[in-house]
Amino acid sequence: MPTSALTAKTASLVSCTACHLLVRKHTGTTDSLGQCPRCGATLHSRKRNSIARTWALILAAFLFYIPANLIPITKITSMGVVKTDTIMSGVIYFIATGLWPLALIIFVASIFVPLLKLLILTFLVISVQRRSNWRPKDRTRLYRLTETIGRWSMVDIFAVTILIALVQLGAIANIEAQKGVVFFAAVVVITMFAAMSFDPRLIWDTKEPEDACEYPA
Amino acid sequence: MKVGSFMACHDCDLLHRIPVISEGMTASCRRCGALLAKPKQNSLERTLALAITGLILLVMANSFPFLGFKLHGQVQHTLLLTGIRQFYASGMPWLAVLVLFTTVIAPLAQLLALIYILLPLKFQRRSPGMFYVFRWMLRLQPWSMMEVFMVGILVSMVKLAKMAEILPDVAVFCFMALIFVLAACLASLDPHRVWEHWEKNGCRHQH
Secondary structure: OOOOOOEOOOOOEEEOOOOOOEEEOOOOOOOOOOEOOOOOOEOOOOOOOHHHHHHHHHHHHHHHHHHHHHOOOEEEEEOOEEEEEOHHHHHHHHHHOOOHHHHHHHHHHHHHHHHHHHHHHHHHHHHHHOOOOOOHHHHHHHHHHHHHHHHHHHHHHHHHHHHHHHOEEOOOEEEEEOOHHHHHHHHHHHHHHHHHHOOOHHHHHOOOOHHHOOOOO | OOHHHEEEOOOOOEEEEOOOOOOOOOEEOOOOOOEEEOOOOOHHHHHHHHHHHHHHHHHHHHHOOOEEEEEOOEEEEEOHHHHHHHHHHOOOHHHHHHHHHHHHHHHHHHHHHHHHHHHHHHOOOOOOOHHHHHHHHHHHHHHOOHHHHHHHHHHHHHHHHOOOEEEEOHHHHHHHHHHHHHHHHHHHOOHHHHHHHHHHHHHHHOO
């Protein structure tokens, strides 16, 4: 395991988050480091208030996750029969009608992925707060995973968009969106922001000498 | 120390000296494995060509009906925008905004931004504010969800298959082509090349 590797931060440099240009940090300035001379992005050694922001967004997402799964997302009228569906009842319906692959897609995208993402982020934030040294490389991989999979949760929302657009035949067949979709969309968007506000470089900061790894305020 | 030849890993902040790497090779962080640089062949030209193709497909995908729904002799044709309008009509304006943003505005803005930056760059010119535009274009990336939308189309088609006859229309094929073009376009884009190109030519052509 490498001991106290040379990072941009320990070398008094700042890497621009947008264009990756290395900029020399001026001594004396603590928080505001000005703008990147190349692309104009605001420079930060680490994302600002990363831990606090990520926590706030994780908690908000957990909160919305409950109504998102309990409140119906669609109301289907077929030949005068009205039926409301939650995300889970949609999955169960697909299993009952033998459409296994579809049930699996919806279950993974809408139920499993958001929850997995929230749990991974919670674990990462706690591990950073406890200055854990446990497998930083794998934790960074977990972070990259949360960044890539989050968007796929939108599948259900897009499916509902198409369903309500297509099926508008009054009493014969009609599909309407219900409030559950709004909560579900909130979960997806908030978890995406949560992943963006977490700074994976904090995972590695514990490896550097004490004086160099003060937390960004 | 010449700062320009060094680069910090965006995932773990480790400093690296980036050697000249030839096209087709990749540079990864030796500590956390993140991709640092991946020069691509004819990056600017390829991205530009694909961005223009993508723009044409995107306009087509949104102008033509994309699915038909046939039940008891009644056929209902829809545009992508119909569903968005439907969300708005049923009192969920924010959902309408979200879907519109992720399926139309974000991909459109990305393509327009790429053309705005790369076309002048091809002729060694710099468009005003291109770095501001490029930065925002990269930021939009996670919000452009065309490929997710395609899976959404498949899910809804299977769901309705038992209820009625689903007729795929012109726009669905445009959508499918668009997903591949968009993916190829962003895969052939090498952001570092764009930044470097500006550093090399920018100063000469500025003012």
